[in-house]
Amino acid sequence: MRRRRLLLAAGGLAALPRAAFAADPDVVIIGAGVAGLTAARTLMAAGKSVQVIEARDRIGGRTFTDAKTFGLPFDHGAQWIEAANKNPAMAIVKEAQARTIPERDEQLLYLGGTVLPKDEYARFEKIAQEASRKLEEALKRAPPQFGDAVVGRVLVPADQLQTLAYSMVGPLEQGVENMELSARDFLRQPEADPQLSIEGGLGTMIARWGAKVPVRLGVRAVRIDSTGATITIETTAGQMRGRAVIVTVPTGVLATGLLGFAPQLNAARREAIEQLPMATYNKVMLQFSSKVIDAPAGRSIVGLTRKGAPFEAIVRPMGRDAALILVGGATARALEEEGGRAAVAFAVSALAEIFGNELRGVLGASHATRWGKDPFARGSWSVARPGHADKRKVLALPHHDRVFFAGEATDPVWATRVAGAYASGVRAAREALAALGAPRR
Ligand SMILES: Cc1cc2nc3c(=O)[nH]c(=O)nc-3n(C[C@H](O)[C@H](O)[C@H](O)COP(=O)(O)OP(=O)(O)OC[C@H]3O[C@@H](n4cnc5c(N)ncnc54)[C@H](O)[C@@H]3O)c2cc1C
Incomplete structure (x- = not known):
């Protein structure tokens, strides 16, 4: 079904007016997440002109920190730099001069609200x-x-x-x-340890690090036509041109077919998009008006609720009267579908099984992410369906003449993570540089 929608969307669009973009840049980059910002910075460092277009009204994509609501940074998306001793995205941490906080690895395990006896660990x-x-x-x-x-x-x-x-x-x-x-x-994924979080939030760091990149916010790319002498990009703000294009949108967005290509994507890439669907992983932040959770600051918990749903929690983050609950897979999908306050209710109930019902009465602000319903992500990260792990390499191949693909899904080692987005941004920028230097085919 996805493939049919892709074919339909590749059909013609009514001609759009020329957009008010400064000048035709060397490279147009679709998406201002980590991959797009990395590609832009790499190209800018090599002396090329770039223009990033971003559908959201902010940069960072699946990294975003809400620094205001809870009195502590709440990363809606990526939060941890995993496998920090070899993670390529540590380059961002260093350039941004961000301070890191090592994650403690001990976790308490709970089954149906009861802590696991010590001898079971x-x-x-x-x-x-x-x-x-x-x-x-x-x-x-x-x-x-x-x-x-x-x-x-x-x-x-x-x-x-x-x-x-x-x-x-x-x-x-x-x-x-x-x-x-x-x-x-x-x-294929490197072990997560050692794992670091970023003081002030990972999303804040990315927003700061990417701030000098020229980005047109609130502009969505709808069609990339590479059949002419220069590449034409139809956007919701008109048309623009570039000598090369780097596409960084998530596979969930590519699968909708709402971004069309001329010539259309070949069958192998359409198959890769279909076989690398988006996972669902969400976070719920809860704030309490008093100290109802009797646990040391930053305690990490993994458990099954009495109904058997798996969840993870970090309680009293930074010593605050708050808790961050993490859910994934079928539980996360069902909670998104239920909508409303279902995810908050789930999180409160999971914690109440452990810490008692008093916390229900002192619940303050709360927020649940819904990455599956986010139109510009359509999920949390890409996962390969069984038998299709090699499709990441197919997705990473250039399309036609001078259209390159980046984004976490395209990285053969670090896919799913910020590290994959970063590594793919560097790779696609180098491909674009090589193409710009090469005579046109
Ligand atoms: C809840 C959650 C927790 C996570 N935790 C971690 C973690 O702890 N550590 C880690 O390493 N990773 C984590 N990740 C994964 C990490 O966030 C992603 O792998 C990474 O940010 C992806 O970057 P990207 O540039 O590939 O894609 P994106 O960040 O999705 O960037 C693509 C951009 O393209 C834009 N876009 C989409 N369509 C269009 C269009 N048509 N026109 C213009 N723009 C468009 C989007 O708005 C977006 O800004 C997490 C993700 C989630 C959701």
């Missing part, structure tokens, strides 16, 4: 370690034509503790259920 550790080993073995045994394994077929929980451990592979880590998760796509 060793068993939990063992389950987690064995899960990785089982997945690696399943990959080795995979039939060559498939070359992959479905995580949910390998990790079949026999009890609640295993259910909790396995939910930290799919729903709470990748934002999809294990039956939707490719073992190959999961195992």
